[in-house]
Amino acid sequence: xxxxxxxxxxxxxxxxxxxxxxxxxxxxxxxxxxLIVIAAAAPLLVRLAGQDATTYxxxxxxxxxxxxxxxxxxxxxxxxxxxxxxxxxRDLFSIVVLGxxxxxxIAVVVTAITTVVGTLAGISAAYFGGWYDAIMSxxxxxxxxxxxxVFMIALGIIIPARFPRWLLLILVLSFFGWAGLARLIxxxxxxxxxxxxxxxxxxVGSSGWMVITRELLPNLLxxxxxxxxxxxxxxxxxxxxxxxxxxxxxxxxxSLGRSISDSIAWVYTGADPxxxxxxxxxxxxAVLGFTLLGDGVRDAFDVRLRRTS
Amino acid sequence: xxxxxxxxxxxxxYFGLRGAPWRKAxxxxxxxxxxxxxxxxxxxxxxxxxxxxKSTLARVATRLLDPTQGRVEIGGTDVTKxxxxxxxxxxxxxxxVFQDPQASLNPRQSVGTILSTPYRAQGIRPTRAQxxxxxxxxxxxxxxxxxxxxxxxxxxxxxxxxxxxLSVKPDLxxxxxxxxxxxxxxxxxxxxxxxxxxxxxxLSYVLVAHDLAVVRQVADRIAVMYLGTIVEEGPAAxxxxxxxxxxxxxxxxxxxxxxxxxxxxxxxxxxxxxTPIDPPSGCPFRTRCYKAQDVxxxxxxxxxxxxxxxxxxxxxxxxxxxxxxxx
Numbered sequence: 001x002x003x004x005x006x007x008x009x010x011x012x013x014x015x016x017x018x019x020x021x022x023x024x025x026x027x028x029x030x031x032x033x034x035l036i037v038i039a040a041a042a043p044l045l046v047r048l049a050g051q052d053a054t055t056y057x058x059x060x061x062x063x064x065x066x067x068x069x070x071x072x073x074x075x076x077x078x079x080x081x082x083x084x085x086x087x088x089x090r091d092l093f094s095i096v097v098l099g100x101x102x103x104x105x106i107a108v109v110v111t112a113i114t115t116v117v118g119t120l121a122g123i124s125a126a127y128f129g130g131w132y133d134a135i136m137s138x139x140x141x142x143x144x145x146x147x148x149x150v151f152m153i154a155l156g157i158i159i160p161a162r163f164p165r166w167l168l169l170i171l172v173l174s175f176f177g178w179a180g181l182a183r184l185i186x187x188x189x190x191x192x193x194x195x196x197x198x199x200x201x202x203x204v205g206s207s208g209w210m211v212i213t214r215e216l217l218p219n220l221l222x223x224x225x226x227x228x229x230x231x232x233x234x235x236x237x238x239x240x241x242x243x244x245x246x247x248x249x250x251x252x253x254x255s256l257g258r259s260i261s262d263s264i265a266w267v268y269t270g271a272d273p274x275x276x277x278x279x280x281x282x283x284x285x286a287v288l289g290f291t292l293l294g295d296g297v298r299d300a301f302d303v304r305l306r307r308t309s
Numbered sequence: 310x311x312x313x314x315x316x317x318x319x320x321x322x323y324f325g326l327r328g329a330p331w332r333k334a335x336x337x338x339x340x341x342x343x344x345x346x347x348x349x350x351x352x353x354x355x356x357x358x359x360x361x362x363k364s365t366l367a368r369v370a371t372r373l374l375d376p377t378q379g380r381v382e383i384g385g386t387d388v389t390k391x392x393x394x395x396x397x398x399x400x401x402x403x404x405x406v407f408q409d410p411q412a413s414l415n416p417r418q419s420v421g422t423i424l425s426t427p428y429r430a431q432g433i434r435p436t437r438a439q440x441x442x443x444x445x446x447x448x449x450x451x452x453x454x455x456x457x458x459x460x461x462x463x464x465x466x467x468x469x470x471x472x473x474x475l476s477v478k479p480d481l482x483x484x485x486x487x488x489x490x491x492x493x494x495x496x497x498x499x500x501x502x503x504x505x506x507x508x509x510x511x512l513s514y515v516l517v518a519h520d521l522a523v524v525r526q527v528a529d530r531i532a533v534m535y536l537g538t539i540v541e542e543g544p545a546a547x548x549x550x551x552x553x554x555x556x557x558x559x560x561x562x563x564x565x566x567x568x569x570x571x572x573x574x575x576x577x578x579x580x581x582x583x584t585p586i587d588p589p590s591g592c593p594f595r596t597r598c599y600k601a602q603d604v605x606x607x608x609x610x611x612x613x614x615x616x617x618x619x620x621x622x623x624x625x626x627x628x629x630x631x632x633x634x635x636x
Contacts, residue, residue: 196413204427205400218417
């Protein structure tokens with residue numbers, strides 16, 4: 001459909017245009033894209049470096065310093081770009097990029113699940129109301145009040161090791177994660193449901209599904225997008241935290257959180273502070289990138305701060 | 310007598326008030342027993358103060374709300390119990406125009422999308438030509454199809470709202486205060502548009518309004534609501550010239566006269582409208598009526614012909630006498 005009127009843009013496109021103009025959001029977007037590319041190409045990069053994340057290089061360690069990497073800067077060399085892991089001598093670059101891949105995959109999958117489930121649950125509760133809304137709201141209260149971290153740690157110990165840990169992580173984080181979005185979307189949608197355009201859609205015979213997808217959802221796109229982008233760094237951190245506590249992704253699968261956990265002792269003793277630097281920096285950049293982007297999206301969609309019409 | 314498009318029979322709509330469980334359940338009696346017939350080609354004005362139940366009645370008539378009691382007949386068939394998917398063919402006969410054109414258009418949809426919603430609800434994909442025709446019917450140009458609601462003025466938005474209602478080719482439009490949110494100069498334009506559409510398409514209207522001047526301009530018949538009931542009903546000219554119910558009389562006396570120096574005998578009502586949670590016994594208007602007597606508190610008066618005229622009816626024990634025949 002060709003537009004005969006110049007300059008007519010939908011409110012959503014206007015918001016996205018504002019994101020593009022926001023400098024810190026652009027920085028965030030560049031970081032996010034870069035990290036996603038690295039994570040996606042991680043196996044390729046590892047092969048390019050001629051390394052893998054599992055081979056021990058005992059010969060690169062210094063037994064006199066408690067098996068810390070031999071040489072300066074944690075053993076950085078032409079073949080080991082980030083140096084090697086103390087105690088085992090595994091290639092740190094491989095561990096970091098593959099760990100980033102693990103963290104991002106889990107964070108993105110969990111965000112996708114919680115966003116879809118939370119949005120649908122929130123909108124349907126607001127639209128149908130009544131006992132359905134009452135039950136849904138109590139369920140959300142329950143999930144909010146639940147001691148999540150303790151539960152996750154306990155679950156990590158109880159569930160047999162045969163059950164894949166990454167799947168367990170995704171399931172547990174998703175199970176608790178959708179509640180926040182669902183409650184927010186429910187409250188926003190409730191104020192929309194009473195607006196006359198929803199009544200108008202019903203009065204022309206639109207089905208409930210049509211009202212939800214065509215009338216309500218486009219108006220909630222802003223908050224959904226904002227929460228989703230801001231949720232990703234949260235889940236990256238959560239995965240790292242659980243791996244740090246030893247109930248996350250088990251070895252030998254690389255994980256940023258576990259590497260950071262392993263590095264603590266080496267930083268304390270001063271034997272190999274470089275072990276913390278690389279996984280820590282990558283985790284920091286990932287969280288920073290998504291947070292900057294999320295902030296930009298929030299500013300662009302926040303109608304309370306900005307109203308152009 | 311022409312075809313009945315809408316027939317409301319003793320319709321009641323109560324809204325439950327939520328309170329503590331040990332308290333007696335209370336209900337707001339928004340509409341409390343209304344009979345109303347709209348025939349083909351007719352424009353019925355529904356007037357009353359805020360809170361008199363006009364908008365609720367409009368929503369019950371368009372089946373946006375379920376009546377607590379009573380029957381809703383559209384085009385001669387009882388649709389009180391019809392729900393969901395089976396309501397769709399009925400929705401094609403009766404459509405609604407909303408009060409606030411800002412709130413009744415989805416801000417995230419272009420005009421084209423807004424106008425195609427009724428078609429999609431009926432499972433049809435509209436052609437561009439159909440949408441353009443709708444726009445032209447309400448006096449808007451094709452170029453507006455890609456625009457969004459925030460780019461329009463209030464009057465233009467209300468035209469879009471009317472175009473949306475017309476898309477399913479209804480017989481009856483229920484307009485809920487269609488011009489009260491608009492500037493006075495724009496009000497006249499929109500009312501003229503409604504009048505033109507009536508002549509062009511043979512539409513009928515239920516026109517809800519609190520502005521008597523607005524109703525007078527377009528209505529053939531008038532129903533006056535007070536506290537959820539119709540207190541007077543009749544041909545527009547008669548109700549205006551010779552109001553029979555004291556409430557109607559008081560309402561009309563409040564309309565300013567555009568004639569300097571002319572004083573009108575104003576009937577000033579005292580007190581507030583009683584709460585619809587606990588309406589007065591007998592006549593709902595008796596607490597503010599200047600004619601009230603003991604009998605008014607006993608039983609609610611029913612609509613009865615005024616001076617033997619079955620077209621003009623009022624619910625009052627002491628209706629105003631008709632003006633003496635001019636000779």
